[in-house]
Amino acid sequence: MISKAKLLIWLFPVFALGGIFPGGIHATEAATTVAAGASYAWWVWALILFIVTLIMGVLAVLGGVGGGVLFVPIISGFFPFHLDFVRGTGLLVALAGALAAGPGLLKANLASLRLAIPVALIASTCAIMGAMIGLALPTNIVQICLGATIIGICILMLTSKKSEIPDVPAADRLSSALAIYGVYHEASSGKTIDWKIHRTVLGLGLFIIIGIMAGMFGLGAGWANVPVLNLVMGAPLKISVATSKFLLSITDTSAAWIYMNQGCVLPLMVVPSLVGIMLGSFIGVRLLKIAKPTFIRWMVIGILAFAGIKALTKGLGIEFM
């Protein structure tokens, strides 16, 4: 049973967001959306975007999720920006985060280039297809699919397990042929861990779906990359998280170019969002030592669930709050 306290924790940020953006939260038609967008000066929206993405950046780190998965549902649900621009911006925001983290993770040998290259080839190709599909479909269809996906992500976040060091009896033929294995130093135990992967073909197949969804919705794919790398392919959790973060720099690049070439990038949205998320992530890392991640994770799931329901009802043309 969900306690009243948890329910309040889930719903409080939602009502707070509704109070800040009365125009955005009630706008379901393009005309009213435009009217709501025009009600504030341009710099007000840039400032609000910066503040909201800064909070998102903090919550993303504390909640153990990517900033990208928060950006699209929340901004498209509570701001007057069209989903086309939100997706283009969301991909660039996720890309920037991956570019910031990627080099360090590669140098530390936590992100594996050998694991990433074949996975990225499939994911990035499919992200291009996803972006093209997403831009060709009517907006309400994309909203419905986005809403359903976000709700699915919430369920995944509630139910998924993680395996610190999965049991991989033997590397399969494909990963052996590609020499996808490695060694890393596990600081918590002081041990050196040899890792290898299996179920490589299945994992690569799942990245087809991940790539399409990332491109279609403008989401960062970390929420899906990590479970597939860790639970399906058997890479250690730290290697999976690090490689996933690095992977986003490739997957999101391919889809971002499609959105950019179609005109879906507005600098006035991109730069404040990018700065906000990166600064928020920086602060979140500092707060990680003192914050209660479990509480934050519940709050993040609550916000995402509300944003998912909002996207779903928006696509179905149903008034919701």
Added chain:
Amino acid sequence: MAQESQIQLEASEEQVVYAKILEKGMLVGLGILFVTFAIYAFGIMKPYIPLNEISRYWGTNVTEYLHNTGIEPGWAWVTMLKYGDFINFIGIAILAGVTVLCYLVIIPTLLRKKDLVYAVLALLEAVILAVAASGILGTGGH
């Protein structure tokens, strides 16, 4: 034995090269983006769409936006660098394009190590990203 373990713990040569270029490209792209955004936001260069009019467009879909503003999609922004809003695309393009450079740079290292499979995979990825960046993949819009 200890030296072999240390070598294995360290990132491979191509991984380090990739990381260094990715880091430099990210810093250059972000730096340029912040400077150009300041130029745009403070009105130092006149934007194509005045700042107080941008909110008229961001609620419409991209097809309507391009039609109403007369902006051409694809790489047409390169011809519009005299406007404050479009100079921001320089930094964005660098951030989006640095990964292609990283892949191209590691190919000689992979070939030298006789890692033909990964050299081919890296080349394929660079080609795919370049095709995405080229703008030849249109969607037709909503």
